[in-house]
């Protein structure tokens with residue numbers, strides 16, 4: 488007897504490094520073997536004509552998150568991860584979001600409890616730090632990192648969330664000392680705030696002015712400043728949701744200079760357009776996200792950056808708000824652009840939208856699809872059992888039928904946003920089955936996972952902890968690296 492619980496037989500297996508015909512054998516929660524003519528398992532599954540990819544890893548999604556406005560986004564862990572699974576994403580990294588004055592430890596405990604109740608996908612957290620006071624960074628942070636939370640997120644903009652330059656340095660130094668990656672929303676706060684005030688004062692309030700209020704240069708400036716600070720303290724950073732050509736250029740320069748900098752973009756910056764905001768009335772509010780949607784030249788540059796490997800991953804930045812008084816219209820039925828919650832739903836369709844592009848050979852191929860949506864985020868964020876189809880990995884597998892073409896319907900999906908900005912698109916490739924740790928959790932569009940069956944993934948293999956100034960180095964003023972003395 489082979490001892491295999493299940494053998495998926497005769498499919499086309501795609502990994503980040505290639506495409507091959509192979510059977511996939513599952514034992515318990517893991518992939519036991521990959522190869523041709525594997526011995527039979529207790530259950531045989533015929534996947535001839537199907538394409539098998541690793542379950543998606545969505546490293547940037549907002550789930551059951553409290554905004555600074557006091558508003559929760561539309562999803563609970565149950566509805567968001569139900570949508571994630573339905574779309575082939577088996578691992579998510581949402582946020583534990585501190586607001587000013589809050590204890591980071593209590594915040595993490597709160598999100599832990601919510602996820603334990605509802606999550607159907609496996610999960611980890613990035614800890615959002617908006618209040619990097621000494622007790623947070625020196626007392627609360629170290630045990631949290633040791634408990635498996637090996638990444639932080641900070642905002643360089645938003646009045647109530649942002650850290651200033653000194654605080655950013657504090658966070659980078661703490662991350663370096665305790666061994667975690669720092670993810671950053673990089674936009675210049677002053678430029679956005681200056682533009683917003685002037686637009687509002689002149690009565691430019693329609694949703695489309697949201698795009699104008701986030702100047703393209705604001706992104707490039709912040710990425711450049713972040714890269715300089717990252718290099719100054721020799722602390723790795725991840726630039727979230729790069730959206731412009733100018734931002735990409737700043738990012739590429741930092742990479743070329745040897746800065747330890749990772750970069751992502753999101754599905755919406757690849758597929759949606761600033762003109763989507765210009766619809767009658769408040770309809771455009773559905774397309775408001777930050778950074779805002781841009782133009783065709785930006786999309787082309789972003790796709791190129793994915794194809795060449797300049798950018799590391801594509802996340803959803805799922806941030807759902809309903810088009811009603813609980814969400815986008817919380818400030819009234821006719822809000823100005825500056826009164827509308829920022830964010831789009833996208834956790835479900837990230838994989839199907841990109842799989843369609845890869846299958847049709849638009850910009851990326853299938854191995855690049857796997858690298859960008861699963862393998863690279865799993866490696867960058869230290870999830871060693873995730874993001875690959877290889878013996879020993881968790882058996883998180885998406886089985887696609889590449890022959891079916893379907894149209895995304897209007898109206899609600901598995902999440903709780905009540906709409907999708909991608910309605911009406913025709914996609915090639917349909918998910919037939921999703922396995923999470925060996926169990927079929929989605930079968931022909933029906934999600935079968937139980938709320939709370941997702942598992943917390945502690946990430947203890949983080950960056951090496953490197954306290955500043957220990958051991959005391961010999962200081963060479965010519966090197967302009969005073970941080971060594973701290």
Ligand SMILES: [Zn+2]
Pocket residue numbers: 547548549804806
């Ligand atoms: Zn986000």
